[in-house]
Structures are given as C-alpha cells and as structure tokens.
Amino acid sequence: MSDATLGRDAALLVPIVKTGRGFYVTVTILGLLIAWGAVAYWTQFDQGLGVTGLHQPVSWGFYVTNFVFFIGISHAGTLISAILRLTKAEWRRPITRMAEVITVMVLLIGAGQILIDLGRPDRLMNIFRYGRYQSPLLWDATSISAYFFASTVYLYLPLIPDIAILRDHLGGKRRFLYSVLAMGWTGTEHQQKILNRAIAILAVMVIPIAVSVHTVVSFVFSMTIQPMWHSTIFGPYFVAGAIFSGIAALIVAMGIIRRIYHFEAYLKPIHFRYLGYLLLVMTLLWFYLTFAEYLTGYYGSEPEEMKVFWSKFTGPFWPFFWAMVVCNLVIPLILLVRLRHHAVGKTVVASISVVIGMWLERFNIVVPTLSNPRLPFPEGQYWPTWIEWGETAGSFGLFILFYVIFVKLFPIISIWEIREGREVGVKEVEERLLTYLPDGAEPERAHDRAHDRARALT
Amino acid sequence: MSRPDPAFERTVRIFQWAIAGSTLVFISSIVLWIVHLIRTAWSLGDVPSASIGISLVAIPVFLTLLGVGLSVFWGLLRGGGPR
Numbered sequence A: 001m002s003d004a005t006l007g008r009d010a011a012l013l014v015p016i017v018k019t020g021r022g023f024y025v026t027v028t029i030l031g032l033l034i035a036w037g038a039v040a041y042w043t044q045f046d047q048g049l050g051v052t053g054l055h056q057p058v059s060w061g062f063y064v065t066n067f068v069f070f071i072g073i074s075h076a077g078t079l080i081s082a083i084l085r086l087t088k089a090e091w092r093r094p095i096t097r098m099a100e101v102i103t104v105m106v107l108l109i110g111a112g113q114i115l116i117d118l119g120r121p122d123r124l125m126n127i128f129r130y131g132r133y134q135s136p137l138l139w140d141a142t143s144i145s146a147y148f149f150a151s152t153v154y155l156y157l158p159l160i161p162d163i164a165i166l167r168d169h170l171g172g173k174r175r176f177l178y179s180v181l182a183m184g185w186t187g188t189e190h191q192q193k194i195l196n197r198a199i200a201i202l203a204v205m206v207i208p209i210a211v212s213v214h215t216v217v218s219f220v221f222s223m224t225i226q227p228m229w230h231s232t233i234f235g236p237y238f239v240a241g242a243i244f245s246g247i248a249a250l251i252v253a254m255g256i257i258r259r260i261y262h263f264e265a266y267l268k269p270i271h272f273r274y275l276g277y278l279l280l281v282m283t284l285l286w287f288y289l290t291f292a293e294y295l296t297g298y299y300g301s302e303p304e305e306m307k308v309f310w311s312k313f314t315g316p317f318w319p320f321f322w323a324m325v326v327c328n329l330v331i332p333l334i335l336l337v338r339l340r341h342h343a344v345g346k347t348v349v350a351s352i353s354v355v356i357g358m359w360l361e362r363f364n365i366v367v368p369t370l371s372n373p374r375l376p377f378p379e380g381q382y383w384p385t386w387i388e389w390g391e392t393a394g395s396f397g398l399f400i401l402f403y404v405i406f407v408k409l410f411p412i413i414s415i416w417e418i419r420e421g422r423e424v425g426v427k428e429v430e431e432r433l434l435t436y437l438p439d440g441a442e443p444e445r446a447h448d449r450a451h452d453r454a455r456a457l458t
Numbered sequence B: 001m002s003r004p005d006p007a008f009e010r011t012v013r014i015f016q017w018a019i020a021g022s023t024l025v026f027i028s029s030i031v032l033w034i035v036h037l038i039r040t041a042w043s044l045g046d047v048p049s050a051s052i053g054i055s056l057v058a059i060p061v062f063l064t065l066l067g068v069g070l071s072v073f074w075g076l077l078r079g080g081g082p083r
Helices: A003-017 A021-047 A062-076 A078-086 A096-118 A121-130 A136-169 A174-181 A189-222 A234-261 A269-300 A303-313 A318-336 A343-371 A386-409 A415-436 A446-457 B006-044 B048-078
Strands: none
Touching (some): A003 A415, A062 A096, A062 A136, A062 A189, A062 A386, A078 A136, A096 A136, A096 A234, A136 A174, A136 A415, A234 A269, A269 A303, A318 A343
C-alpha cells in the first residue's frame, strides 16, 4: 500500500490490510451465536413450530418482533444518508457509508425473519404462485424488495471510487474482486458526472421508498381490527420509530468503529453531537406519537382495547412497557439534553438504550394484542423457548458478522468523499454561505462545480 | 504502472457483464411476478384493481432503479480513461 498516494487518509485502509487477534475473537463469538441460531432453526424445521412458544392466539412472537425491529433499523442508513446528502450537510461525509451498510445488512436479516416464522419455508413458493395484492403482507414483500435493491445500489455507487483505490493500491487475491467491482473507474470527468447524477437520483428515490417500507410494515397490523393495532397513526408512528432506532443503531456502530479502529480524527465529537440532537428530536417525536396513540385508546375506553391497554400498563406486560419508556424516553432525555461535554459517551449510551427500547416497543406492539384478541379466543401468554432466543441471537450475530466482513473488505469511511470535502466541499460551503447573505453572489454553475470536483479527484 | 494482463482484463469484464445481467434478470423477474399476480387476480375476478393499482407504482419504481443501475454500468465502462 502506498501511504504517499493516499496521504493522510491511508489510515482508512488499516482495517482492510491489518487483521488483529480481535478480528478472529469477534468472528469466533459471532460464529458461536450463529451456530446456536442454526441449531435452533434446524430443530424448528425438523419438529415444527410446536417447539417454540408460539401458539394460538399468540402466533407472532419474537420473529415478527425481530422483523419489525430489523426493518426499522434499516432506516438508519439510506434514509439518513440520503437526507444528509440532499441537504448538503457536510458533516455527513464520514458517516454515510456506515449508515448505508447497516441498511443493506439488516434488510436481509429482517426479511429472513419471515422465512423463519413460516415454519414451513417451502410454502414461500405459494407467495410467488398465488400471492394476492389485497394482502398488506404482499405490499411488504414488494416495498422491501424495492428498498433492498435501491439501498444496495445506493451503497454500491458511492463505493466505486473507493474500490478503484483498493484495486490500485492492494495486490493479492482480492485484486480480482476489486477490479470487477470498480467497473473500470479511473475518475474521469465523464465518470464522475455519471456517478454524481446517479447518486443524486437515488438519494431522491430512496426517501419515499424508505418511508413506504415502514408505513407498509405498519399496515400489516393496522389493516386488521385487532385492539390497539387498528390505528390511523400507525404509519407515521412506525416510520418515526424506525428513524429513531435507525439513528441509534448508527451511533452505536460509529462508537464501536471509532473505538476499535481509532478513527477519532474522522468520527469527531461533533458528529456524535449532531446525531445526538437528531436522536433527541426523535425521542420527543416518539413520545408524542406514543402519547397520542395511547391517550386516544384510553379515552375511547373500548373494552377490548382496554384489556390490551391495561395488560401493558399494569398487567403481565408491565415490565416490558415501562422498560420501553425508560429506555426510549427517560435515559435519552437525561443524556442528550446537554452534549457539550462527553458527547461520544453520552450519545452511545443513549443509543444503546434506544436500540433496546425500540426492540421492546416492537414486542409491546406485537405480543400483548395477540394475547388479548378481539375474537372470543381464550387469553394467552407467550413465553419464548430456547429456539426463539437462539434464532434471535443468531440473527443479531449474523448481522454483526456481515458488518464485520464488510469492514474487512471495503473502507467503512468513504475515502473519496473525505477528499472531496477537503478539496471541493470547503470552497462550496463558503460560496453557498455567501449566496445566503443579502448581497451574496449567484451560486456557481453546476457544470463548473462538477468540473472542479472531477479535477480535484483525479 | 505495468500494463494489465489482457486475460485478466477479459475475465474482469465478463464478471462485470454478469453483474449487469444478474441485475437485469432480478428486476425483470420481479416485474414478471407482479404481472403474473395481476393476471391471476384478473382471471379469478379477485379484486384486480388492487393488483393493478399497486403495480402502477411498483413497476415504474423497479424499472427506474434498473435504469439508473445500468446507465451507471454502461457510462462507467465507456467513459473510463487511462489509470
């Protein structure tokens, strides 16, 4: 590797070229979790869903909770990254890729939960053969497919210039992989123009797709007339919750990567502070929507709704409900209100709390309603067995393993975007700032900017 | 920099075309699947309006995504210069 060519950004290739003992230890631990999940799945596949805690009326438990949770986390990436790109938030540069990777990885894991929940995965073929678009489950399949494809392309396109750097600087077995994925990138003005245009189009497209994904996930619940599911605000409630958990997951990933790879020069306290403020806003929005949702149900006092309501507040689900409130509201509020000092530690702790709280929120939506159904089924309790615990642990292990492998193969912080920030972004921000002022000059033409950008990068 | 091995370059190019081809197959499969669902709903008289309504949004989205992906693929391969 040539440090001279890469200059001060050579540090960003360190995770790729150096493999420490920690990597093998991490992979071994994750491998054990995945093995537990695999054994659990094989047992379930062999003996049927009877080995889980799922039964009538609680036919959705951990799997659907995990599905909603993982799909929610996927809003970390593409949505946040796209919004920051479109609003030209310059502080986005070191964090966008981390966010985009989370999206692609968790979408795979999230969609996999439905396969696990099927019990008979061969019946998946029935969706292809006899699917009916009247079912929100099929809306889900369509929008998640679109989001997965859009997110993968949106992750891949900004990765191309960095893959070309790897192709040109690294030898060995991986050179073939990088040569294929670099798509002949040499950084010409023409290539830069095409790439920038495609990234801009995708950034615009992924925002409505991402919003549609979690809205449609909420429709799986709200299109039924089950108590505390049949709600008009479930769409925005789910989207807000998804962005909330997504930002939290991103901050946790940033904290871990900063610590392990010593990226303090790239992931500065200011990045955590800005995301911390976003998290604080989402905390308040989440509380507002939760309050509106529960107050409306309580005020109506419909008997079936109230059974679910009280089962959460004081009944068998109270530990989960109040733990959710503490994790999603109390802890973040305490930690995020003042971020002038120890911004990194405070935001990471608050984010871990939110990730746990949002998983509990999904559980509190799925299970209490099914335990107290509207139809005259007997009430039911849900106790997950080691099968569900194993598959949950395996799913988290698989997600983290995918992430670790990505970090081992590609720069987790975009090298070219950091360079572009230094060489073009600073000038652009100055020009933009001048145009905001009353006697400011007109902004430079887009063509000239593209030319400058290409020249800086080649 | 040494001149790249032509056989290596050819293999790389084949894999790149394979990626583009897979993308095309993937998106085409989804579009065909959606069309199949419309046909099934139509033949059964099973609320075809739902299928048509959703596919009016879904199919253009998938095709646009495919168009963006392929235009980048084609543009990068054609617009490259010397390394």
